[in-house]
Amino acid sequence: MLAIVALALGAAAWLRLGPVPAIDATTSLTITDRNGEPLYEPLAASGSRTQWLRAETIPPRVADATIAAEDRRFDKHIGVDPIAVARATLHNIRARRVVEGGSTITQQVAKLVLQSRDRSLRTKWRETVLALRLEHRYTKREILALYLNLAPYGNRINGIARASRAYFGCAPEQLTPAQTAFLASLPQRPSAFNPLRDPGSARARQRMILAKMNLTPQEREHARAERLQFAKTAQPAVAMHFIERVLGTQQPSNPATQIRTTLDANLQRTVSGIIQAHKTDLIKHGAHSVAVAVLDNATGEWLAWEGSGNYFDDAFGGAIDGVTTPRQPGSTLKPFTYALAFEDGASPATIVADIPANFPTAEHGIVYTPRNYDGRYRGPLRIRAALAGSQNIPAVATLAKLGPESLLRMLRNAGFTGLQRTADYYGLGLTLGDAEVTLEQLVTAYAAFARNGKQVQTTMVLTAQPRNRATAQLFSPRTAFFITDILSDPDARAYAFGTGGSLDFPFPVAVKTGTSQSYRDNWTVGYTKDVTVGVWVGNFDRRELRGSSGLTGAAPIFHGVMLAAMQRARGRLPIGDSTPIVDPPPDAESLEICSLSGRRPSTYCQSVRREWLPTEAAPQFCSWHHADTIDWPVEYRAWARQTQPRATLASSTVHHRALEIANPADGATYLIDPTLRLEFQTLRLRAISATRVTWQIDGRPVAPEWPLARGTHTVTATDAAGRTESVRIFVK
Numbered sequence: 095m096l097a098i099v100a101l102a103l104g105a106a107a108w109l110r111l112g113p114v115p116a117i118d119a120t121t122s123l124t125i126t127d128r129n130g131e132p133l134y135e136p137l138a139a140s141g142s143r144t145q146w147l148r149a150e151t152i153p154p155r156v157a158d159a160t161i162a163a164e165d166r167r168f169d170k171h172i173g174v175d176p177i178a179v180a181r182a183t184l185h186n187i188r189a190r191r192v193v194e195g196g197s198t199i200t201q202q203v204a205k206l207v208l209q210s211r212d213r214s215l216r217t218k219w220r221e222t223v224l225a226l227r228l229e230h231r232y233t234k235r236e237i238l239a240l241y242l243n244l245a246p247y248g249n250r251i252n253g254i255a256r257a258s259r260a261y262f263g264c265a266p267e268q269l270t271p272a273q274t275a276f277l278a279s280l281p282q283r284p285s286a287f288n289p290l291r292d293p294g295s296a297r298a299r300q301r302m303i304l305a306k307m308n309l310t311p312q313e314r315e316h317a318r319a320e321r322l323q324f325a326k327t328a329q330p331a332v333a334m335h336f337i338e339r340v341l342g343t344q345q346p347s348n349p350a351t352q353i354r355t356t357l358d359a360n361l362q363r364t365v366s367g368i369i370q371a372h373k374t375d376l377i378k379h380g381a382h383s384v385a386v387a388v389l390d391n392a393t394g395e396w397l398a399w400e401g402s403g404n405y406f407d408d409a410f411g412g413a414i415d416g417v418t419t420p421r422q423p424g425s426t427l428k429p430f431t432y433a434l435a436f437e438d439g440a441s442p443a444t445i446v447a448d449i450p451a452n453f454p455t456a457e458h459g460i461v462y463t464p465r466n467y468d469g470r471y472r473g474p475l476r477i478r479a480a481l482a483g484s485q486n487i488p489a490v491a492t493l494a495k496l497g498p499e500s501l502l503r504m505l506r507n508a509g510f511t512g513l514q515r516t517a518d519y520y521g522l523g524l525t526l527g528d529a530e531v532t533l534e535q536l537v538t539a540y541a542a543f544a545r546n547g548k549q550v551q552t553t554m555v556l557t558a559q560p561r562n563r564a565t566a567q568l569f570s571p572r573t574a575f576f577i578t579d580i581l582s583d584p585d586a587r588a589y590a591f592g593t594g595g596s597l598d599f600p601f602p603v604a605v606k607t608g609t610s611q612s613y614r615d616n617w618t619v620g621y622t623k624d625v626t627v628g629v630w631v632g633n634f635d636r637r638e639l640r641g642s643s644g645l646t647g648a649a650p651i652f653h654g655v656m657l658a659a660m661q662r663a664r665g666r667l668p669i670g671d672s673t674p675i676v677d678p679p680p681d682a683e684s685l686e687i688c689s690l691s692g693r694r695p696s697t698y699c700q701s702v703r704r705e706w707l708p709t710e711a712a713p714q715f716c717s718w719h720h721a722d723t724i725d726w727p728v729e730y731r732a733w734a735r736q737t738q739p740r741a742t743l744a745s746s747t748v749h750h751r752a753l754e755i756a757n758p759a760d761g762a763t764y765l766i767d768p769t770l771r772l773e774f775q776t777l778r779l780r781a782i783s784a785t786r787v788t789w790q791i792d793g794r795p796v797a798p799e800w801p802l803a804r805g806t807h808t809v810t811a812t813d814a815a816g817r818t819e820s821v822r823i824f825v826k
């Protein structure tokens with residue numbers, strides 16, 4: 095009997111008197127840029143590092159609110175509260191899920207001290223033992239002080255004193271009852287919501303806590319009516335999205351008190367300034383958000399990272415990080431389609447067809463009819479012109495040959511991890527950017543072009559030891575060279591984009607623009623040897639932009655950021671330095687070609703230029719040009735007949751019928767193209783006739799550029815002699 099009593103006493107003594115881990119009161123996390131400049135320091139506002147709240151200095155209201163929120167029987171229990179546990183169990187059973195924990199404040203202190211991460215029984219037992227010991231070692235006030243100093247208040251802010259400064263810009267004793275109740279509501283679910291971003295979600299709990307606090311009816315009413323104003327100046331203003339991302343990727347148990355990031359605060363401020371300078375212009379175009387990312391190609395370090403243009407702009411989702419938000423990339427994915435073609439043996443001289451064309455889709459009987467930005471057809475185009483001028487039809491035609499599944503594979507390898515659907519789902523529209531990607535992924539993938547095809551491993555944190563993670567070769571150095579040579583060729587894009595605009599630089603810059611369907615997103619991505627820069631302009635609520643194109647939204651910002659990033663990389667702008675971004679590889683040679691056929695020139699070729707060709711390819715000579723005619727390959731004949739002067743046509747064309755509808759074909763099915771503006775969703779009505787032809791659709795006269803409308807339609811052509819021809823088409 096005595097032994098049992100002794101054992102029980104011993105057990106109780108061990109439970110209550112056993113060791114308690116040291117509680118560190120002084121650590122706080124500082125995040126700096128690459129040069130050690132603080133970007134984020136929770137204590138910066140007060141200028142003091144000792145914010146440890148002492149038991150005797152706990153403001154009564156803070157104590158009241160915290161006890162009301164967490165543990166109403168705090169003053170009565172011995173560290174654990176069986177009544178609270180029973181009540182919580184009952185509530186949880188009733189709600190059929192865990193709605194209440196039943197942990198006392200002391201148990202929560204134990205949990206915070208032990209930094210337990212799992213909720214196993216063993217962990218709970220350890221926490222319970224420590225709670226009992228804490229109750230023995232400390233007074234109730236001291237335990238409450240421990241809780242208030244250790245509890246997480248969201249945004250990686252621990253402790254009520256820091257939280258009070260960060261959210262409301264004042265010391266805890268200056269908080270109003272409404273603010274106190276709001277803060278007391280945060281430790282419950284500190285990571286579930288960001289009070290700066292979404293104060294609404296904490297409001298319900300705040301009201302509940304206010305109801306339980308010891309307030310006079312007048313104080314309570316006043317507190318309920320108070321509109322919380324968050325202290326914006328107390329938050330760091332530089333690179334908030336980047337800091338959140340860095341914090342989000344750190345291990346919660348990381349003992350580091352300082353994280354040195356890769357960001358360059360000076361460049362980041364310049365980027366913010368450039369965005370500010372374009373703000374009026376952007377708003378004129380209906381764009382409220384801008385994301386910019388700058389990557390160091392050699393090291394994979396992020397040098398600048400702006401998520402929205404203004405983190406605190408609540409009206410337009412300023413706290414959302416546009417660098418990591420998936421959006422439709424428009425034409426910015428086209429280089430990957432041509433990279434695939436280059437891997438397959440094509441060269442910048444390879445001819446692709448820019449002619450009216452229908453492509454089969456995964457859906458039986460449905461064809462895909464892509465259109466170019468301006469609705470025109472340019473016949474045979476060299477890949478250089480097709481990519482630089484960003485024509486849609488050649489990109490789709492190229493992908494149709496290679497297959498969407500091979501592009502999908504390449505894009506996934508390049509880091510577009512969000513592309514989780516099947517190739518059939520995306521279809522050929524994949525090359526026109528109808529799947530969603532992030533700016534972070536785009537910039538990372540483009541950097542591989544600047545690195546001779548080698549993938550880059552990006553990082554946000556500087557590490558002392560060199561990072562020697564193996565990186566994959568995404569495509570050959572020759573493919574990287576071809577793509578880079580085309581994207582940095584201002585002459586090649588001039589026919590579509592003009593010259594002297596935001597895409598032109600006094601040194602080589604490879605650049606690509608993109609615009610998503612209905613003008614919701616506007617992109618410019620580009621690189622030099624040193625850096626890759628990406629810019630997105632749009633609205634987080636997907637509101638459409640107005641009158642914005644590749645050259646009026648993102649491109650001017652891209653221009654400014656690229657200049658700043660190069661100034662930083664080289665110490666001065668490399669004006670006039672024409673060193674290529676990617677060196678020509680030994681397996682490519684510059685040779686003369688026929689501008690039209692892309693093949694080695696014959697004596698009849700009218701226009702000859704130099705182009706890069708694979709060294710291993712057997713020379714093919716132009717067979718299109720003859721003494722006074724062009725012998726068009728069969729696929730270009732219909733196009734040539736309509737666009738080329740008669741003299742250049744092969745004489746073999748004979749018309750058997752007086753009137754023939756050349757376009758559309760009888761029975762053709764058209765899909766309304768989601769990547770283009772509605773005004774470009776037109777069907778070109780073309781007839782072969784010696785006289786003027788007028789057009790009717792479903793009996794109503796129409797112009798030869800008919801805007802596609804869903805349904806089944808009868809297209810009728812009437813010539814001057816009154817002859818008619820009809821075809822039926824389907825538009826889905």
Ligand SMILES: [Zn+2]
Pocket residue numbers: 688689690691695696698699700716717718719
């Ligand atoms: Zn020729």
